[in-house]
Amino acid sequence: MMDQPSHAFTKTSILPKPVAPSGPLAQYIHCLRASFGHSLTLMLRRQRIIFAAVITFLPVVIPLAIAFLSDSQFAHSGMDVFSKMAGEAHINTLAPLLALFFATMIIGEDVESRTIPLMLTRPMPRSAWVFGRFGAYLMVSTAILGTSMLLTFGASTALSDLAFDRDGFEKLFTYELAMLLALMANGALALFLGAVTKRPIIIGLIFLYGWQRLATFVPGVVDFLTIMKYTTEMLPVALESTNQVVREEILEFKKQQYLVGASKAAITLLGITAVLLGGSVVVVRIREYATDRAAGT
Amino acid sequence: MSTIISAKNVSKWFGEVVALNDLNVEIETGVTGLLGANGAGKSTFIKLALGLYRPSRGSVTVFGESPRNNAAVLRRIGYCPELDTFYDNMTGYEYVYWLSRYWGMSAKHAQVAAEQACDRVGMTERMDDPIEEYSKGMRQRIKIAQALSTDPDLLFLDEPMAGLDPQGREEMFSLIRELGDNGYSVVVSSHILYEVERVTDNVVLLFQGSIMAHGKVREIRSLIDAHPHTIHVDCSAPRILATHFVQDESVLHLDFEGESRLVIRTKDPNACYARINAAALEPDVEVTRIHCADDSLQAVFDYLVK
Numbered sequence: 001m002m003d004q005p006s007h008a009f010t011k012t013s014i015l016p017k018p019v020a021p022s023g024p025l026a027q028y029i030h031c032l033r034a035s036f037g038h039s040l041t042l043m044l045r046r047q048r049i050i051f052a053a054v055i056t057f058l059p060v061v062i063p064l065a066i067a068f069l070s071d072s073q074f075a076h077s078g079m080d081v082f083s084k085m086a087g088e089a090h091i092n093t094l095a096p097l098l099a100l101f102f103a104t105m106i107i108g109e110d111v112e113s114r115t116i117p118l119m120l121t122r123p124m125p126r127s128a129w130v131f132g133r134f135g136a137y138l139m140v141s142t143a144i145l146g147t148s149m150l151l152t153f154g155a156s157t158a159l160s161d162l163a164f165d166r167d168g169f170e171k172l173f174t175y176e177l178a179m180l181l182a183l184m185a186n187g188a189l190a191l192f193l194g195a196v197t198k199r200p201i202i203i204g205l206i207f208l209y210g211w212q213r214l215a216t217f218v219p220g221v222v223d224f225l226t227i228m229k230y231t232t233e234m235l236p237v238a239l240e241s242t243n244q245v246v247r248e249e250i251l252e253f254k255k256q257q258y259l260v261g262a263s264k265a266a267i268t269l270l271g272i273t274a275v276l277l278g279g280s281v282v283v284v285r286i287r288e289y290a291t292d293r294a295a296g297t
Numbered sequence: 298m299s300t301i302i303s304a305k306n307v308s309k310w311f312g313e314v315v316a317l318n319d320l321n322v323e324i325e326t327g328v329t330g331l332l333g334a335n336g337a338g339k340s341t342f343i344k345l346a347l348g349l350y351r352p353s354r355g356s357v358t359v360f361g362e363s364p365r366n367n368a369a370v371l372r373r374i375g376y377c378p379e380l381d382t383f384y385d386n387m388t389g390y391e392y393v394y395w396l397s398r399y400w401g402m403s404a405k406h407a408q409v410a411a412e413q414a415c416d417r418v419g420m421t422e423r424m425d426d427p428i429e430e431y432s433k434g435m436r437q438r439i440k441i442a443q444a445l446s447t448d449p450d451l452l453f454l455d456e457p458m459a460g461l462d463p464q465g466r467e468e469m470f471s472l473i474r475e476l477g478d479n480g481y482s483v484v485v486s487s488h489i490l491y492e493v494e495r496v497t498d499n500v501v502l503l504f505q506g507s508i509m510a511h512g513k514v515r516e517i518r519s520l521i522d523a524h525p526h527t528i529h530v531d532c533s534a535p536r537i538l539a540t541h542f543v544q545d546e547s548v549l550h551l552d553f554e555g556e557s558r559l560v561i562r563t564k565d566p567n568a569c570y571a572r573i574n575a576a577a578l579e580p581d582v583e584v585t586r587i588h589c590a591d592d593s594l595q596a597v598f599d600y601l602v603k
Contacts, residue, residue, distance in 0.1 A: 010480050011450060011479060011480035011481055012479040012480055013448050013479070014417065014445075014448075014475065014476065014479055014481075015410070015413050015414060015417060015445060015446070015448045016409070016410070016413060016448070017448050018397070018400065018402055018406060018410055018446070018447050018448055019402065019403070019406050020372065020400075020401055020402075021401050021403075027368075027401050030398070030401045030402070030403065031399060031401060033398075034395065034398035034399050034401075035399070037395075037398070038395045038398065038399070041391075041395075042384060042385075042386070042387075045385075045386040046385075046386070113382065113383065113384060113385070114378075114380050114381070114382045115382045115383070115384060117344070117347070117349055117376065117378055117382065118376070118378070118382055118396060118443070119399065120347075120348070120349055121347045121348070121349065121371055121374060121376045122371065122396070122399040122400055123368035123369070123370075123371040123372035123400060123401060124368065124399055124400075124401065125368070126366065129399075285366055288349065288350050288351065289349070
């Protein structure tokens with residue numbers, strides 16, 4: 001169709017003809033890299049990244065404070081403290097927060113700054129645009145949160161029962177992996193909300209901190225409709241008692257409580273991420289984003 | 298000339314608000330002015346042609362294909378939006394550079410394209426400054442630069458003269474004419490008819506979501522012959538001159554402006570001119586100037602929409 005004579009042009013370019021990538025794959029990769037690089041540049045220049053970093057690094061001081069100020073039984077185990085901090089703070093509180101900070105703006109920022117028409121009139125695959133930006137979010141949030149978790153681990157070694165040894169690193173790796181999956185799933189949700197709603201942060205806050213917390217108190221399987229259910233399932237069971245009998249009883253109790261294993265939870269989180277990313281791409285293709293939808297403007 | 302944009306029975310509504318109503322138009326290569334008052338549907342039409350909107354009814358094709366999510370079509374299009382559409386904390390050069398990258402250029406090519414596009418719109422000296430520090434005219438120019446950087450075949454300029462100072466407007470007129478002379482197709486929207494008249498005589502007039510007229514300005518004028526024309530006659534004795542028209546049924550209205558001007562509103566301008574010529578031969582009436590306001594596009598527009 002493009003080569004039909006009726007649409008042929010005899011144009012004398014006033015600027016050099018741009019070089020288009022050869023082939024759809026090259027085009028896709030170019031656009032993916034452009035989206036990633038652009039989004040990364042924007043994120044790193046934003047002041048909110050400082051704010052996010054400050055909040056994210058707060059858990060690092062807690063093990064140190066416990067080590068010096070507390071003499072409770074809990075404070076004796078660095079593993080317990082780290083597990084608590086990594087699970088509750090990093091994975092189930094800060095990961096959703098970073099998702100709200102950055103991922104809601106992956107598309108929402110273009111809507112807000114009215115640049116979305118420019119994006120959508122570029123000859124790029126919409127998925128490349130979405131995935132590139134999601135990749136930038138994942139890189140920034142993982143760098144911040146992962147570093148914070150690593151430092152928290154280091155700070156927890158000030159307590160007993162945790163050290164920079166093989167066991168310690170295995171534990172750390174497990175938590176870092178769970179954190180990555182939490183960032184992916186929460187980020188994909190935040191991205192999706194940014195694509196479909198005008199107030200993604202408010203709705204995200206309600207879901208991630210309202211509904212998810214509430215669902216854990218509701219009997220039955222309602223908590224299956226949360227991301228937190230699966231991120232928590234990824235974590236090694238934290239045993240806060242030093243009494244062997246009590247530890248085994250807690251372990252047995254938790255096994256009965258949690259119906260999803262770590263591997264299934266990981267697959268579920270990846271599935272949630274894939275579905276929400278795919279949904280976001282579909283929404284971007286279908287939805288009419290415009291800054292001025294009033295008639296005649 | 299060949300058709301590049303074709304709209305067939307296109308309607309677009311947002312809820313209960315009708316933005317475009319059963320639009321049929323074919324826009325050919327060259328520079329085309331999209332004219333209409335605020336709310337006429339100009340931007341909606343452009344967004345349909347860019348594929349940002351889906352028609353509620355009918356179809357829009359650009360280069361023979363639907364533009365929506367169509368990379369092959371979008372690759373040939375440049376768009377300069379009416380509103381300021383910038384990212385925070387970004388220089389003019391970076392703005393053009395990243396948008397070139399999104400087009401699919403490599404980093405190296407995008408650098409060159411951005412520099413040359415900035416140079417083309419006279420922004421080389423300021424291209425490394427933050428956009429927040431730009432004047433309205435500079436912002437407009439950098440938006441044009443991003444649209445030009447990919448060397449599109451078809452360029453949509455939505456109210457490109459908005460906010461420009463007189464010199465900036467002249468530069469913009471010159472640039473659009475140059476683009477047209479070099480074979481680019483440009484669709485320029487404006488609600489100020491003088492602006493469009495400076496760059497093309499090929500216009501599409503929109504009014505309340507419908508095409509009011511389409512074609513050359515003079516062709517459009519011929520369409521409105523049935524509409525009353527207003528003719529201003531400056532003469533020494535306008536009241537005596539007026540007596541020649543009081544019995545003329547084609548004359549709808551006579552008015553006097555000051556002591557030396559007669560304003561005639563007529564359905565038959567040719568007959569009116571003949572009568573003025575005849576009256577001018579009389580010794581008491583010395584005609585110094587005859588002016589028909591309908592020569593300007595503004596008048597055409599006014600006639601059509603009123």
